[in-house]
Amino acid sequence: MFHVEGKLIVSRGCLLAVLRDYISSREFTIYEIRKGCSVWSVRYLVNTDDFMNPLPEGWSIWSIVWSIVLGEREEDSCLVINLSEKVVQYNLISKTLHEIYDVGSNQLDDDELIPPFTADHNVYEFIPSFASV
DSSP states (O other), rough: OOOOHHHHHHHHTTTEEEEESSTOOOOOEEEEEETTOOOOOOEEEEEGGGGGSOOTTTTTTTEEEEEOOSSSSGGGEEEEEEETEEEEEEEEETOOOEEEEEEEEBTTTOOBBBBOOOOOTTTTTOOOOOOOO
């Protein structure tokens, strides 16, 4: 069965589309289209085995991929992802992980509590269309 799950993100003046071709896929593709260009091109192929093993039941691009950061240099480009209550930076070139924040330990140094971050991705749902208006 063929499913497409995706998310659009803007970084460094490029529109990026993160797409997973079918629900049981362990990979997703990041496509880009640059300003003034009318053709999508493959920017990165990402295998989730590099950072999610085992895969959580029912994982989705909407809940895992929070952002894509295109660096000034290609080797600085990364994904900001949510893995098991941790916000993690995944470098797209070196395929390395760096923890940014542990959502589970929500205390500041002065013992003030921070409520866990939750994102409602359906508030401003964007439905892409290339139809002429």
